[in-house]
Amino acid sequence: MIDLNKSIELVKEWAYEAGKAQKDNYEKEDLQISTKSSDIDLVTEIDDLSEKIIIKGIKREYPDHDILSEESEFEKTDSDYLWIIDPLDGTTNYAQGLPIFAVSIALEFRGKIVLGVVYNPMLDEMFSAVKGKGTYLNGKEIKIGGKDELIKSVIATGFAYDRNTNENNNISNFSKILPKVRGIRRMGAAAYDLACVACGRLDGYWEFNLKSWDVAAGILIIKEAGGEVVDISGGKNVSIIAGNKKMIKLIEKEIKA
Missing domain, CATH: 3.30.540.10 (Fructose-1,6-Bisphosphatase, subunit A, domain 1)
Known part of the structure; x- marks a missing residue:
């Protein structure tokens, strides 16, 4: 190597x-x-x-x-x-x-x-x-943040370019989880979202229909900071949840890929 x-x-x-x-x-x-x-x-x-x-x-x-x-x-x-x-x-x-x-x-x-x-x-x-x-x-x-409650968390997400034609456009998930968290940020740069999760500025992140170049560096940055990234794509695309182990489970319960 x-x-x-x-x-x-x-x-x-x-x-x-x-x-x-x-x-x-x-x-x-x-x-x-x-x-x-x-x-x-x-x-x-x-x-x-x-x-x-x-x-x-x-x-x-x-x-x-x-x-x-x-x-x-x-x-x-x-x-x-x-x-x-x-x-x-x-x-x-x-x-x-x-x-x-x-x-x-x-x-x-x-x-x-x-x-x-x-x-x-x-x-x-x-x-x-x-x-x-x-x-x-x-x-x-x-290091990754230690939050373990949705209501105390600030998380991030995004929406795919085909959201006007794709029914799996993340809007329903956004609406469902919004009342249960302290805040949601939609910054429009997945790589930077993941970096902010790694340093604890954000407590979690999820998004569907990404590309590998959006997340490849960010995934390693999160994992090496002590966090985790879960693949929820089912082999169809790049769709992930990121955060600490507890936060990933809490987000996963609320969203549907």
Whole structure:
């Protein structure tokens, strides 16, 4: 296996460089925006620029590794290593001028995530984890929160891009659980949601119909912080609940995938 201690420092550099490009172009007047799967599924020129920065770094250091990134076509080889990238998670926020978005980079080795970084450039927050070595926020180790009651918890969720056509759009779950918690946040950036669960700012998180690049880094970041992530997809998509063990069970009782 490659030296993950070296790799995590490289990944932080790539994430910081991509985040700097995002911050430098934040609220750009002539920002180029287009749509993908629907009118609410956006991509900007800064998504593409961020992706190029990260992929350039990977190809320079690890030219034989596979790369799965949100904005590029995936070409599978026989490599044991797979980089999973969301270069700008929270594109709609970015396009709107809302300062909640992040760079997400994970490394998978033989099907297991071994490294993850989530970087929020507007707050200059670098969440990082290497398998077996804990989770860190700007170099300081963090741990999952200890809440064990819904009514005392603040949790987060999100809604898929096909929510206008997909009956499993999470609206009924949102309505059901809302009266039972202290608060629900819908920040629009799954990677950052998961990072906030890892450090205890949020007590739990659930969402349906995600993509692997949305959650790969965040999953490891939560697990290395002492939390858990439960797959509720039934093999159909990426749908998860995250938090401490007790909070996951409480949320799971209230929602239907």
